[in-house]
Amino acid sequence: xxxxxxxxxxxxxxxxxxxxxxxxxxxxxxxxxxxxxxxxxxxxxxxxxxxxxxxxxxxxxxxxxxxxxxxxxxxxxxxxxxxxxxxxxxxxxxxxxxxxxxxxxxxxxxxxxxxxxxxxxxxxxxxxxxxxxxxxxxxxxxxxxxxxxxxxxxxxxxxxxxxxxxxxxxxxxxxxxxxxxxxxxxxxxxxxxxxxxxxxxxxxxxxxxxxxxxxxxxxxxxxxxxxxxxxxxxxxxxxxxxxxxxxxxxxxxxxxxxxxxxxxxxxxxxxxxxxxxxxxxxxxxxxxxxxxxxxxxxxxxxxxxxxxxxxxxxxxxxxxxxxxxxxx
Ligand SMILES: Nc1ncnc2c1ncn2[C@@H]1O[C@H](COP(=O)(O)OP(=O)(O)OP(=O)(O)O)[C@@H](O)[C@H]1O
Ligand SMILES: [Mg+2]
Numbered sequence: 199x200x201x202x203x204x205x206x207x208x209x210x211x212x213x214x215x216x217x218x219x220x221x222x223x224x225x226x227x228x229x230x231x232x233x234x235x236x237x238x239x240x241x242x243x244x245x246x247x248x249x250x251x252x253x254x255x256x257x258x259x260x261x262x263x264x265x266x267x268x269x270x271x272x273x274x275x276x277x278x279x280x281x282x283x284x285x286x287x288x289x290x291x292x293x294x295x296x297x298x299x300x301x302x303x304x305x306x307x308x309x310x311x312x313x314x315x316x317x318x319x320x321x322x323x324x325x326x327x328x329x330x331x332x333x334x335x336x337x338x339x340x341x342x343x344x345x346x347x348x349x350x351x352x353x354x355x356x357x358x359x360x361x362x363x364x365x366x367x368x369x370x371x372x373x374x375x376x377x378x379x380x381x382x383x384x385x386x387x388x389x390x391x392x393x394x395x396x397x398x399x400x401x402x403x404x405x406x407x408x409x410x411x412x413x414x415x416x417x418x419x420x421x422x423x424x425x426x427x428x429x430x431x432x433x434x435x436x437x438x439x440x441x442x443x444x445x446x447x448x449x450x451x452x453x454x455x456x457x458x459x460x461x462x463x464x465x466x467x468x469x470x471x472x473x474x475x476x477x478x479x480x481x482x483x484x485x486x487x488x489x490x491x492x493x494x495x496x497x498x499x500x501x502x503x504x505x506x507x508x509x510x511x512x513x514x515x516x517x518x519x520x521x522x523x524x525x526x
Pocket of ligand 1 (some may be wrong): 218219241242246394
């Protein structure tokens, strides 16, 4: 392939399961050495896209090329170019961590010494050296994820595909994964990773593509996405939670979208593109409406709010709270 070609090149990819259209014509283009963050809520189609890219699933239509090879006509060449770490860790529980990685190396044609060295190196990198000789059935969820990720890197593939690499990891495990991804990129590896956390996509990716219900709904940097949904948020803390519903009705006229209420905190929050002017008008309207306000704020949206605005999902469904101290 030409150096200027995209290492991952997806055009019009569609895939249905029965009547359900999991992917409805998505386009993705990733240059060499770049990280693409594929972001979306549960059921968006992330894993389906990953499975097509890694030849585990045949596309219904569209063109999908990885490292210059077509996934339909040349799946073997695609497989030789990629390392995959799945959403559900694929480790052989009967084997130790070391044996798992050495086996992968042997499968990729390394000799015994090379496979052993590579396994030891990766175990160190993922802080699994102490558990190297334990059967992986005894590993915690986070240790399995790390072992699975290490397995994807054994053969130093030119393309690495990571499906929710940090889901279920503690904050330390997340940081390790982020470091590994950064190191991969320094080596010139091309990475596609999926995540449900905009913050994580922002940290790791050169470009973010947001998909929802099998359709690309936005692309760009996290800042560009913030710009795209526009403006800021107005927050009001009321003296009395009983006023929340009437206040939401009043504030709705001065914001964009539906105001969100947090009863426990007596807080009301709404997006606005009108900045300070909208805030002033909303406050005046609340005063006319006889709603006492004890706190106000005009602020940039959080990344979670951007994500929710883009995908229009209920918070609990779209963004499961990560472990304390994890990416928000
Ligand atoms: N093998 C299958 N058979 C039938 N439906 C499927 C199959 N695989 C996925 N789907 C459906 O396709 C849609 C997309 O699923 P997919 O697993 O790609 O989503 P996802 O973005 O990876 O979600 P999550 O964040 O939960 O992992 C979902 O509605 C899912 O139920
Ligand atoms: Mg998935």
